[in-house]
Amino acid sequence: MKTAYEVLGYPTYHWVSMMENPKDLDLWTSALTRKYDDNNNNNPYTLAEWDALLGHVSAVTDSPINAFAPELIIAYPHAKVVLVERDTESWYKSFEKNVISSFAAPFTRLVVNLEPGFIGKMGRIGDLLMRGQWDSKDFDEWRAKARDGYEEHNALV
Structure with a gap:
């Protein structure tokens, strides 16, 4: 999907993007910890934090992004969502x-x-x-x- 989006002109964030931008590892660790640590459930990522992490792209796919589908749908209510389903x-x-x-x-x-x-x-x-x-x-x-x-x-x- 990353390649398909990029062929269509949409810069895309994917698991591989973390390998290309190692500083993102700390941001994803923070987002995941805040989502899944019971002590942080009342402290979800803000729109500003999502923009800092993903604001340079037009599309997202793969993990760990898929773990945040509900949060991203709320943060970006006008975004188009493409769900790739497989058997x-x-x-x-x-x-x-x-x-x-x-x-x-x-x-x-x-x-x-x-x-x-x-x-x-x-x-x-x-x-x-x-x-x-x-x-x-x-x-x-x-x-x-x-x-x-x-x-x-x-x-x-």
């Missing part, structure tokens, strides 16, 4: 292979826990998504809840 099982196979397995790999866990910089921050974002998005305590629970979570997200959007 749940097809989506799950891709999600398991590209996301869960990557974050759950023993070497990844070791590096995430030992390296406080870029890799550690990416891992922290993954952990926040795992625990917050579908209230999962570990990777097995994330796997078990993924299909229903995907369908609930699609229904919400």
Whole structure:
């Protein structure tokens, strides 16, 4: 979707954008912590904060942005929303292979826990998504809840 939007002339924010702009890792960590930490539920990101993070783009897609669909729809009420739906099982196979397995790999866990910089921050974002998005305590629970979570997200959007 990122490529399609950009071909159409819409600069797009995607998971890869965090790798291209490492300073964004701290902003996403803050947004995810404020969303999913019970102590921060009354302190959602403001329009000014969303603009600081996403104001330079015209479209958004992928994670961690998808975790904020309700907040972004409220923040940008006139935005057009495109929901890309896939067969749940097809989506799950891709999600398991590209996301869960990557974050759950023993070497990844070791590096995430030992390296406080870029890799550690990416891992922290993954952990926040795992625990917050579908209230999962570990990777097995994330796997078990993924299909229903995907369908609930699609229904919400």
